[in-house]
Amino acid sequence: LFDFARIEQAPQEDAEGNAMAADPLPEPPEKMEIWGWRNYGYKSWFKVVEAEALGLDEEKVCEWARENVPKFVLIQDYAFSGTQVELDQLKARLDRAGGDRSTLSAEDQTILIVLDLADIDIDDFVAKGATAEGRTTRQFDKRAASAFLTQQFQKLWTQKKVRFDIDIDGPTLNVFAEDEAIGFPVRLHRRSTGFRWYVSFAWKFTHASDGEFENCILLLEEPGVHLHYSGQRDLLGVFDSLSENNTVLYTTHLASMVDQSAPERVRIVESTGKHLSLTHGVVSKQRAPMAVIESALGLTSDLSGMLGNRKVLIVEGGTDALILSKLSGLLKSGDRVGLSDQIYMWPAQTSTKAPMYAAFAIGQRWDAAVLLDTDDAGNTAKEKISEMQLKAVAEDEGYEFRVLMMGAASGVKKTDVAIEDIFPDNFFRECVNRAYGIMIQDSDLPADGSTLIAKRVESVLKNRHGRSLDKKLVLTEMLQVFDSWQKVDDLPDGVAETSEKLFKAVNASFNFE
Template sequence: MPVIEGVVSDIPEPHLGPAKAAIEAVTDAVNKQDDARAWGQAVVQTCKTLRGAIGAGGVTLDEAPDALLAELEDLATKLSTFEEAQGKAKALVLGWVPTFIYIADFPELSGHQNLAEYVKRRDDNQPETEAEKNFARLAKVAGFDPKEINSLQSDHEKRQTLLSRASALITQEMRRLWKDRRLTVRFYADGPHLDTLVYDENADYPVEVNLDERSRGFRWFFSFYVTFSADTQGGAASNAVLLLDEPGLYLHARSQEDLLSHFRSDYKNQIVYTTHSPFMIPPDTIEIVRTVNISDKGTEVTKDPSGDARTLFPLQAALGYNLSQTLFVGTANLVVEGVTDFWILSSVNDYLRESGKAPLVEKMVLTPAGGAGKVSYMTSLLASQELDVIVLLDDDKAGHDQRDELVKSKILRETSLLFTSAAFATPPAEADIEDVIDPTVYAELVKRTFAQELKGKTLNLNAKIPRIVKRYEEAFQAVGINFFKSRPAREFMIQMGKDPSKVLTAPSIERFERLIEEVNARYEKHKAAGRKPFQ
């Protein structure tokens, strides 16, 4: 340190010796190969001694040597306190890391509890079992004190009042969350014993059943609600990230949707869960979904929809289900047999609306069942969701069989079903939706869509066959060609979008208006009668 040595030479005896020794000590400390902390501590201490020796000699360092020594001291101080600062930084970062709670199976929550044993174990400060911890959570959520309930064995009235209040609280929450059926939860105390009972109000013979005897799916849902409601409301999980492995595995599809809604509306926690169920995938926020691909290269988690068919199937199924629910299902539904009925009726309905004529009621959605044999199945699905359903059937044997099945099964009233023959002022013996179209127009549609197959062939239609599609099926079969009614139906829909006057004659418009008027009338009758026609 030549700059400082020049200053030290001006120090008079007897202070010169200690000053030179201090400079040598600083030089040795600087040149010493040691770990950063020890090096910094040694340099800080020797620099302090050097400043003391220079000050004792009555010499003041000029700006340049003072700045040099100060820079060395600053560096040494930072190195000597690095581990301490690192520890503080680590503690600070760890404080930012949230608590993670992992759940692979539903919590153990028993429907039977011995209050006397439970209270005694807690008073004796004995370690709690997992079941006892979950019972404490149940008591917290329901708002009762197990010790107080146990002490009131001789005061039945007060005891029952407290338990009735707790029962009402849990019942209210379960009815809000569990949409599968309307359930009532009741706490029943007998001496030191407390039972959690559940019964279904919608059952023909409602019987109280202990929680332990309910379905595994309900017990999972109930236990999850209780434990996590307790833990996230000021408990251990109040700010935790919840990691759930296949939640709702024991629930059916509708209850899984209820669980998903519960996650989104009742928890402030971040919830990360794995699933293979399309009903646990939120289609309206699909961007939060991540796919997990396992290959020879390892496990890859990505927000891009990549992976093999098995990985993507739940995602595809969720989107497909959501599309079908929004495209073909509404609060009011007109179920038709097939897609050709859908094409023809929807295009005519759009035309009537745009022309200022009376269309189907505004909120009614056309729902194709995929064939006459699937009408009852589709109708049952929609009616079970308490949606308004009107059914339009072909007036043929299959249509009448479907009508009889729906009425006999008490799925719909007979007034909620009608046949396409309602389009005619004088109903024919049989009729499909294609019969509502003018026969000459339909003939032109067939000619245009089967031009290549019919080249050089002549069709002979049997006028005695009442339904036009059947007439063409027989005529096509006679010349060795298969007839597909989807072709003229699709062409009809296309022409309706381009120039409706080419395919809609005045008589056919009148018939379609009559049919739609009857559908709307049946809908109003259905609404007036209520959604549950046989109760």
């Protein structure tokens, strides 16, 4: 019903980075409706086609489209130096452009956005600078602008609290940023490239969405490329939050910008000859995109090749792999059944990321399985694997993928079962006591809620001692105990039987005795 046209008019710069006059924009095609003024560096048009043939009133369709067609926000150029700006010169450049911002540099557009967010008209703002009364009024305007920009930026920047201050001296505008922890304002152009990138993104998107951060299709090219690793992970969290009310689409070559907990969101763009194709999933036949996915999963090409020649058991994390390896070794030393030597354990980072590992294994046609805790997180991961139809994909290719749940595989009689629940409850509780130097008793553990020993102990740890459970700290204590176990008989009561049943179930799923 709709045809869309986009006429690119990117700002032109000379060799020294100065803005140059751009060619005038072409006229929109006949009967095109002008739409989409928030597309930075672009103008967009749409027109209704075949409305009459469909028995629709063209004017009413156009009216509906203007209200309902999504607002595309293209943020392609993040250039924002943060240097001082002469407002009178900026106004002159805008006047020469006939008010058309799309012909201005990205730097000029960003400053105009700052003024828009502050509800400041540049003509009025410059005029106020000519009188003492006007300059006083302008001080209130810039304080309001500073407060609003700080508030909006904080919604998209969670690493630390930053306060912005717009300072105006005559026609000169400067932007200062002050970290709360430091308490000293620094001119924005002296901050890192990554921080200035985030500032530009936050303010542009605030402007495009009218401060509501909703009902937009947000398009970004290589976001986060100037951010350090933790900043990139924070940015993924921002995108996840924005996706509740927006569609977010971004391109990246960074492994750290691939959200491992959401493999269903990944699309790989491949180029073959003169054609482009889009692959839904985390597997490509081309080396370059696979290098990104493998890096996101902590793989090297050598390790990937080794996994492809083994039976692969995906477990929820490194702790699971360490515990299962120790138990398997002890069982085998006592002529009991451990994990088959032909099965390689591949730890995912968490249960939420296990579906990403599963999707990759299936796409690589590996003979694989995933072992998940029987708890809310494990059940959610199992459901996501089911929704992605990974088992069906494997079967269509003539091989098998298995999903094993810890409770059913080990035979532990609890509603919720994690790796720690293979051991008696008092074993894990005593490891926690030694790790934290406290004394939690069996009688202290809550009897309602989850049956996971880790959650029951953590409840007491938080309520009585005000501390969160650090499983890595507890694992250190567990490993010290593990080192004292030399034979099967050294294991706590019932552990040998439970772990052997688990290994038999895993082996049987791969058709091993």
